[in-house]
Amino acid sequence: MTAFTAYCACDAHGPLLPKMFQRRALRADDVLIEIAYCGVCHSDVHQVNNDWNNTTFPCVPGHEIVGHVAAVGPEVTRHKVGDRVAVGCFVDSCGQCESCLQGQEQHCTGGVTATYNGKDRVSGENTLGGYADKIVVREKFVLHVPDALDLKYASPLLCAGITVWTPMRENGVGKGTKLAVVGLGGLGHMGVKLAVALGAEVTVITTSPSKADDALALGAHKVLLSTDRKSMMASLNAFDFILDTIPKRHDVNPYLMLLGRNGVLVVVGAIEPLEPVHGGLLIRNNRRLAGSLIGGLPATQELLCFCAERQLLPQCELIDIGSVNDAYARMQANDVKYRFVIDMASLRESAAA
Amino acid sequence: MTAFTAYCACDAHGPLLPKMFQRRALRADDVLIEIAYCGVCHSDVHQVNNDWNNTTFPCVPGHEIVGHVAAVGPEVTRHKVGDRVAVGCFVDSCGQCESCLQGQEQHCTGGVTATYNGKDRVSGENTLGGYADKIVVREKFVLHVPDALDLKYASPLLCAGITVWTPMRENGVGKGTKLAVVGLGGLGHMGVKLAVALGAEVTVITTSPSKADDALALGAHKVLLSTDRKSMMASLNAFDFILDTIPKRHDVNPYLMLLGRNGVLVVVGAIEPLEPVHGGLLIRNNRRLAGSLIGGLPATQELLCFCAERQLLPQCELIDIGSVNDAYARMQANDVKYRFVIDMASLRESAAA
Numbered sequence: 001m002t003a004f005t006a007y008c009a010c011d012a013h014g015p016l017l018p019k020m021f022q023r024r025a026l027r028a029d030d031v032l033i034e035i036a037y038c039g040v041c042h043s044d045v046h047q048v049n050n051d052w053n054n055t056t057f058p059c060v061p062g063h064e065i066v067g068h069v070a071a072v073g074p075e076v077t078r079h080k081v082g083d084r085v086a087v088g089c090f091v092d093s094c095g096q097c098e099s100c101l102q103g104q105e106q107h108c109t110g111g112v113t114a115t116y117n118g119k120d121r122v123s124g125e126n127t128l129g130g131y132a133d134k135i136v137v138r139e140k141f142v143l144h145v146p147d148a149l150d151l152k153y154a155s156p157l158l159c160a161g162i163t164v165w166t167p168m169r170e171n172g173v174g175k176g177t178k179l180a181v182v183g184l185g186g187l188g189h190m191g192v193k194l195a196v197a198l199g200a201e202v203t204v205i206t207t208s209p210s211k212a213d214d215a216l217a218l219g220a221h222k223v224l225l226s227t228d229r230k231s232m233m234a235s236l237n238a239f240d241f242i243l244d245t246i247p248k249r250h251d252v253n254p255y256l257m258l259l260g261r262n263g264v265l266v267v268v269g270a271i272e273p274l275e276p277v278h279g280g281l282l283i284r285n286n287r288r289l290a291g292s293l294i295g296g297l298p299a300t301q302e303l304l305c306f307c308a309e310r311q312l313l314p315q316c317e318l319i320d321i322g323s324v325n326d327a328y329a330r331m332q333a334n335d336v337k338y339r340f341v342i343d344m345a346s347l348r349e350s351a352a353a
Numbered sequence: 354m355t356a357f358t359a360y361c362a363c364d365a366h367g368p369l370l371p372k373m374f375q376r377r378a379l380r381a382d383d384v385l386i387e388i389a390y391c392g393v394c395h396s397d398v399h400q401v402n403n404d405w406n407n408t409t410f411p412c413v414p415g416h417e418i419v420g421h422v423a424a425v426g427p428e429v430t431r432h433k434v435g436d437r438v439a440v441g442c443f444v445d446s447c448g449q450c451e452s453c454l455q456g457q458e459q460h461c462t463g464g465v466t467a468t469y470n471g472k473d474r475v476s477g478e479n480t481l482g483g484y485a486d487k488i489v490v491r492e493k494f495v496l497h498v499p500d501a502l503d504l505k506y507a508s509p510l511l512c513a514g515i516t517v518w519t520p521m522r523e524n525g526v527g528k529g530t531k532l533a534v535v536g537l538g539g540l541g542h543m544g545v546k547l548a549v550a551l552g553a554e555v556t557v558i559t560t561s562p563s564k565a566d567d568a569l570a571l572g573a574h575k576v577l578l579s580t581d582r583k584s585m586m587a588s589l590n591a592f593d594f595i596l597d598t599i600p601k602r603h604d605v606n607p608y609l610m611l612l613g614r615n616g617v618l619v620v621v622g623a624i625e626p627l628e629p630v631h632g633g634l635l636i637r638n639n640r641r642l643a644g645s646l647i648g649g650l651p652a653t654q655e656l657l658c659f660c661a662e663r664q665l666l667p668q669c670e671l672i673d674i675g676s677v678n679d680a681y682a683r684m685q686a687n688d689v690k691y692r693f694v695i696d697m698a699s700l701r702e703s704a705a706a
Contacts, residue, residue, distance in 0.1 A: 099614055107614045107638060109590070170639075237462070249632075261452055261460045264641075271633035279602075280624035282644025285460060286523075288617075289642045291635025 002032065005351040006132035007321055008058040012050035015325045018350065019058065021128060023136045024120075028075040031142050033085055038130035039064030039155035039316075040340035042186065042247055045328050047117055055117055062130025063089040063115040064155040066145055067344070076139045084145040086304065087130070088158035089294050090114055091137045092121050103298040105141075131324065133347055143301050146308035156186060156314035156339040157303055159294065164191040164243055165303045166295035167266040168198060173241055175199035180224070182255055183245035184211050187268060189338040190314055191243045192218045197310050203239070205255065214337070218315075226254060237285060239263055244270070251275035256287055264288040314339050320346035355385060358704040359485035360674055361411040365403035368678045371703065372411065374481060376489045377473075381428040384495050386438055391483035392417030392508035392669075393693040395539065395600055398681050400470055408470055415483025416442040416468040417508040419498055420697070429492045437498040439657065440483070441511035442647050443467055444490045445474050456651040458494075484677065486700055496654050499661035509539060509667035509692040510656055512647065517544040517596055518656045519648035520619040521551060526594055528552035533577070535608055536598035537564050540621060542691040543667055544596045545571045547656075550663050556592070558608065567690070571668075579607060590638060592616055597623070604628035609640055617641040667692050673699035 002023040007016040026032060044061035046052060065087040069079050079085060093100050094110030106112055113121055116129025128135075145154055164187050173179060179200040181191040188204075195202045196219040203222040204215035212223040224231055237260040244255060247269035255265055256277070263285065267274070277289060295303070307313065315338050319327050327340040355376040360369040379385060397414035399405060418440040422432050432438060446453050447463030459465055466474055469482025482488075498507055517540050526532060532553040534544040541557075548555045549572040556575040557568035565576040577584055590613040597608060600622035608618055609630070616638065620627070630642060648656070660666065668691050672680050680693040 104614065167639075261457065267632050267635055269632075271636055273629035273631045276626035276629050277642070278626045279620050279622075279644065282620055282642065283624055283646045284644070286520075286643065286645050288644075289630070289635065290639065291632065291637070291641075292639050293636045 002134060002136065004133040005347060006060040006128060007324060007347070008060045008128075008131070009048040010058045012055065012057075016048065016131065018347075021060070021132070023134060024123065026071060026073040026136060027122070028073045029139050030073040030136050031069055031076055031079050031085070031139050032071040033065070033067045033087065033135050033137065033142070034070040035065055035067040035130055035132060035135060035344045036151050037066050037155045037344060038062040038342045039159065040324065040327055040331065040342065041159050042331065045331060048328070056126045059117055060128035060131055061116055062132065063087070064158040064160070065115070065130035065135060066151050066155045066158070070134065072139070078139050079142055084147070084151060086143045086145050086154065086158055087115060087135065087137050087141060088143070088162060088300055091118070091127060091141045103296040105296050106294045131321065131342060133344065133351065141297065143297065143304060146305055148311070149304060149308040150313060152318065152341070153313040153316050154304070154307070155341050156190065156316060157307055158300065160186040160339060161190045161194070161307070161314065162295035162300045162303055163187055163268050163292070164245070165194055166299050167243065167268065167290070167292035168195060168241070169299060170292070171241055171264055171266070173198050173200050176201065178238060178240045178260070179203070180205050180239045180242045180255075180258065181220070181245065182242060183247070183269065184215060185245060185247070185334070186339045187245040188243070189218055191245060192220050193312055195243070196220070197306070197312050232258070242266070243268065246270055249273060249275065252289060253278050253281060256281045256289065259285060259287045261285045262288070264290055266290045266292050268292050316341040318343050322346065322350060355487060355489065357486040358700060359413040359481060360677060360700070361413045361481075361484070362401040363411045365408065365410075369401065369484065374413070374485070376487060377476065379424060379426040379489060380475070381426045382492050383426040383489050384422055384429055384432050384438070384492050385424040386418070386420045386440065386488050386490065386495070387423040388418055388420040388483055388485060388488060388697045389504050390419050390508045390697060391415040391695045392512065393677065393680055393684065393695065394512050395684065398684060401681070409479045412470055413481035413484055414469055415485065416440070417511040417513070418468070418483035418488060419504050419508045419511070423487065425492070431492050432495055437500070437504060439496040439498050439507065439511055440468060440488060440490050440494060441496070441515060441653055444471070444480060444494045456649040458649050459647045484674065484695060486697065486704065494650065496650065496657060499658055501664070502657060502661040503666060505671065505694070506666040506669050507657070507660070508694050509543065509669060510660055511653065513539040513692060514543045514547070514660070514667065515648035515653045515656055516540055516621050516645070517598070518547055519652050520596065520621065520643070520645035521548060521594070522652060523645070524594055524617055524619070526551050526553050529554065531591060531593045531613070532556070533558050533592045533595045533608075533611065534573070534598065535595060536600070536622065537568060538598060538600070538687070539692045540598040541596070542571055544598060545573050546665055548596070549573070550659070550665055585611070595619070596621065599623055601625065602627060605642060606631050606634060609634045609642065612638060612640045614638045615641070617643055619643045619645050621645050669694040671696050675699065675703060
């Protein structure tokens with residue numbers, strides 16, 4: 001067993017507070033990771049608040065994890081002590097279903113094991129996430145972080161990044177794709193950067209004129225104000241692909257209308273019922289409304305390599321672990337550009353103090 | 354000009370009554386068709402009732418047309434007098450947009466010219482459909498009916514058939530595809546027959562136990578009662594493709610849940626707002642909700658050839674033109690298996706009498 005410190009919530013809506021935990025002893029194929037940085041995802045807030053009525057407390061959030069290998073089990077072959085590594089939203093899966101065999105572990109029919117608030121497949125214990133000093137993970141679920149990728153900024157790729165990368169790759173986004181991004185937060189800003197890097201013609205659709213400069217600074221080619229009816233009408237049928245990162249119930253019809261023939265709008269943020277979709281809008285132009293859930297291990301590794309090669313990094317605000325409760329409040333007020341990342345050195349320092 | 358008799362509605366909800374019209378003189382690339390049979394489509398009823406507030410009266414419905422070439426313009430090369438031919442939902446398009454160039458004329462960005470209640474691209478006149486003795490159509494929009502295809506039963510392929518064929522072909526339905534059909538009417542029954550012929554494992558999903566025998570008689574391998582919660586739960590994630598032919602507002606969520614990874618539900622009947630779609634259901638399994646609008650000329654010709662080769666025909670109830678108002682009433686009461694087809698000889702006889 002490995003003792004470690006983590007920030008956890010002990011009950012719904014409670015503050016995150018430091019607490020000592022014990023990690024399992026390394027199994028044969030386990031890797032012990034000393035966590036360097038962990039991104040703060042909106043779902044961390046939902047989980048801590050028990051918004052989805054499925055949180056097991058104490059809950060240690062965090063599934064955008066990067067760090068270094070500190071120890072390995074005897075059968076580990078893919079990682080060695082000192083390697084720069086990363087862990088995303090899941091830490092195990094059945095390994096035998098079609099999804100797992102195809103590297104789409106997030107869709108494991110046996111149920112993927114979430115990095116936190118999941119159930120360990122061996123011990124049945126509640127999994128604990130990355131707001132921690134250390135984490136123990138099966139080697140298969142530990143990704144390599146290329147040397148060229150700055151660890152400080154890499155962590156949001158593990159959830160925000162892969163969530164937008166997968167649907168773009170699976171829908172063939174590339175040179176000349178007419179692509180729009182709706183919502184300019186943690187996911188949306190990565191959508192813009194990645195889509196531009198893939199060669200797409202990128203438009204940011206926003207309700208807020210104040211975001212236009214931000215969108216252009218991120219590399220977007222155009223901005224479309226969804227409140228400007230004339231501009232919206234001029235953009236009917238204009239897009240091949242729309243990435244919809246709005247994280248709550250909303251009306252997709254005004255965006256569906258902007259899709260050309262066989263165009264697809266991919267919802268990655270809203271996990272609640274949407275406003276009624278107009279069947280005629282789907283039938284006209286053979287439009288598609290799709291969802292997409294994070295991404296598998298091969299796609300995540302591909303993303304890390306792509307970003308290393310292009311020096312393409314999320315825009316992060318680094319915080320100390322002691323600021324995490326403030327960061328949650330700021331996130332809920334949309335006051336972050338575009339992702340909080342916890343510098344885990346601050347946890348070690350506070351534990352030592 | 355060619356005089357001809359047609360059944361037309363003179364105002365919304367009015368009965369269809371015979372009336373003499375004049376067809377335009379043949380243009381250089383026009384074909385004059387003597388209509389043998391014309392299918393009765395649900396949209397005919399909607400259009401006659403002016404349900405979509407866009408009907409120009411007098412309105413001659415009918416866009417499932419088969420017959421023989423009676424005359425050709427001087428530049429016609431693809432058809433000759435006596436040829437067995439067919440006309441579907443449109444009779445012209447711009448010919449220059451990407452959709453037209455790709456044989457997806459139904460999505461013409463200049464606006465396809467509907468077979469009836471459309472606007473002739475040359476004269477601007479209201480187009481008149483197939484409940485008529487004759488029709489004049491540009492040769493490009495006239496399809497060949499293979500000799501092996503019985504004209505009596507071929508007409509519903511031109512709308513009901515192509516509407517379900519296109520999404521199956523575009524989504525790669527074939528051997529082993531786990532496919533479900535929702536709604537067993539004019540479209541649904543063709544969906545079953547075509548899907549079986551393509552090699553899919555076909556399930557009919559219905560609310561009504563009485564339709565089970567009909568479904569199996571059409572070739573479906575299984576029937577799933579949507580009112581049976583236990584059976585529905587046992588079918589979660591079970592399908593690759595769901596063809597949803599329900600022609601009105603409805604809740605697609607219970608069907609979306611049945612889609613496996615990357616599965617697609619294609620709406621072909623409902624052109625109104627659907628009940629709120631659950632975003633989480635789309636995100637889980639990367640499901641897609643799509644629409645599909647009839648099909649282009651190449652796909653329609655492909656369908657006619659496929660059906661001729663397989664001797665695969667819609668199940669029709671032949672009626673005389675004088676029964677068309679009764680047929681409308683019966684369709685609205687869902688009392689037809691599965692498509693009314695007007696034998697246009699009855700129109701010629703009544704006109705001669």
